[in-house]
Amino acid sequence: MGLKKFIAQRIIYMIIVLWLALTANFIIFNMMPGSPVDQYVQKMSARMTQERLNELKEHFGLTKPLHERYIQYIWNLLTWNFGHSYYSGAVSQLMADRVARTLELMGLAEFITIILGILLGTIAAYKRGSLTDSALVLGSLFTYSVPIFWLGWIIKLVFAHELNLFPSSGMYPEAWIRNWPKDIFTYMSGRLYHLALPTITLVLFTVGGWILLTRACVLENITEDYVITARAKGVKERTILYRHVMKNASLPIITSVVLAVAGMIGGAIITETLFNYQGMGLLTWKSIGNYDIPVLSAIFYVTTLLTIIANFVADLLYGVLDPRIRYG
């Protein structure tokens, strides 16, 4: 089977999975207690007249029968027409702001995590069996067991409340609300100052996984025969590690990086809630609390779509990077 056929088949799979995911979302959102209509009416009825309420229902398309709404829902998502939030304007506008902020936070955190994780993982594998190795492995296992909200809270307590080094929540200095900084340097420093604690929390929480993954991948290769051959030929250890082992070990790591990058857009619900960071995670959490179905549909659609595409890209990359792999 050639590459073209593989791609065609995968695209069909992707469409099926996407359709399944969208349908499931539609079912779940309509299953939420009392259905979105009732929830919405309940929240709003105290504040408005019946006519206005019907008008609004019409506006959000809540008066149509279920199957029509389903078709409408799929069509809207596919055409990137996300409609209006029940509470705060156009979903696309709402999301655009949050996506930018979340990408700042997640991008910074993922960047540090991946670099740090790969570096430490390689060191651990290279010095396998040593004290450094056990310390790194145990440390990584440790990060798996700490609840992130608690870890984040302790970081917040120590660095924000006790030492007063960083702000405990928010996204930029309050003074900026009236006087948005014009030069890029002030902006960057102000943002970084507010990003520091959530970033540290996220890095601590996720770095363990990267260390273990890298370590396992490198270990798998470092014991291979070709390494012994290279050593026997007198190739420098450094060259063996970076030229030979890392090249082979990098495949699963690259897959994970692609998936992680795609996953960034979803934000981090718990960290963002903890530090009151107005990103996608907090938006998701608040929308669930408000039964804001249009927003939730859009968030689920975008994150799902990106994950599906990332999986596809990762599979393709595998073949590009490793000529041994044949599709089919």
Add this chain to the structure above:
Amino acid sequence: MALRKEKIKFTLKRFKGFWTQYSKSKQGILGLAIVIGYVILAVIAPYLSPYEPYAPKLKGYYPAGTNPKIATYLAVPIWYKTLLGMKDLSENLFPIKDHAMSTVETITSQWHWTQTKGATITPSPNKGDREDACIEINFTEPTTVQVWVTFNYPYKNSPKEFCIHISVLVQDKADITVSIAKGEVDTYTEQVRDISSGKWTHRFIKSGVASPKLMAQTFPEPGEYSLKIKVTSYGNNTVRLDNIDLLIYGEAFGLLGTDGNVDRPRDIFTTLIYGTRISLIVGLLSAAISTFLGLLIGLISGYIGGMVDEALMRFADFLLVLPTLPLLIVLIVATSATFWNLILIISFLGWMVFARQIRSMVLSLKERTFIEAAKVSGASTSYIISKHLMPNVFALVYITLATSVPGAIITEASLSWLGLFDPSIVSWGRMLNEFTNSQAMILPFSQYWFWVIPPGLAIMTLAIAFILIGYALDEILNPKLRKR
């Protein structure tokens, strides 16, 4: 029969062999010890603590309303007094014995009165509100009488709050005042209000929670105090007093203090050990269900193949591409957050990766000759799956069981922290949720640490224990890592 015996012997021998290997792993033993410790705590929780974990109340008869709380909110741990040398801290003091006045003896042994002209005070054996004993005062002319009980308040610091309970029955109009006195001087006085004539009136008199000034005034220093009930009648009258109790809530309480629920503080130690049950059940059950699902789906999908495989794997893919935490939250909100829903939803979203693993193992096992042989000799699909494939993948089942417990525990804690907890259960995550939603954060850390640090540490150690067990099992059972 003989065959069965042999079989058991073989299993035992295999287990022994496994155990010798396992016991060599220090991490594995540590993990197992921690888990066993937690299991014991979870089982004997009711014997370790007399309090209820959810909404603890004092036991006894308090007809004025729900039974009073067990301690004041955010009381510090009792060992502050010995270990930190803070000897001055006040403790709970409930000076009155048998406040329900069930017998005349308990009345005469602690209550005092002086007989005044125009009034006779007698302990009555059967005129109480429950036909038990009570103090009866018969007035023949207008006068004021006093009954009191003395007690020693031994602590240098004032208490945090106190609460007085009293039941009275007056035939005609009478004024009743309750007071606390140091020596002859009343340090606190309060009238029993709205007494209806001819029937029992039950009242709580509470000092209020945040009144250090009042406390310092009422209990300024250690010494002999008395609780006095003053009854003033304006003529011929009968007054009965029953169920008089004084509850003094101190600053220190319990092994880990109390939490910040002002109305009904919980004993943190109790909540913590009962929380062990929840985390263990959620963790183990979710891990078991998801591992079982993964095993089943992986076996079926791998062995049967074709459309079944295609359908099951696309279903797994679809669950994997949806954002996990948002999906969990949405599902729980959609189905309401009950304990069992949490377990089922966590397991429903946790089987996919394991199913894929099993499937790929089965795919390679399927091609081996022993399966061919079984097929040729006419073994059914279910027989091959259960007798030939299952034993070959079972090592992975144990490992996955152990390693998916911590994930489930942390997920439950995170969901509870977000507020998605079963309202009838206090889990570790919920303790932290209640902390986050309280105003305690503005206090200095020393005043609330015992509310936040223990549940977090508990979650962490339990999760770590299972990770260590999984790690040890992985080293023994995983054929890839097995040392040759």
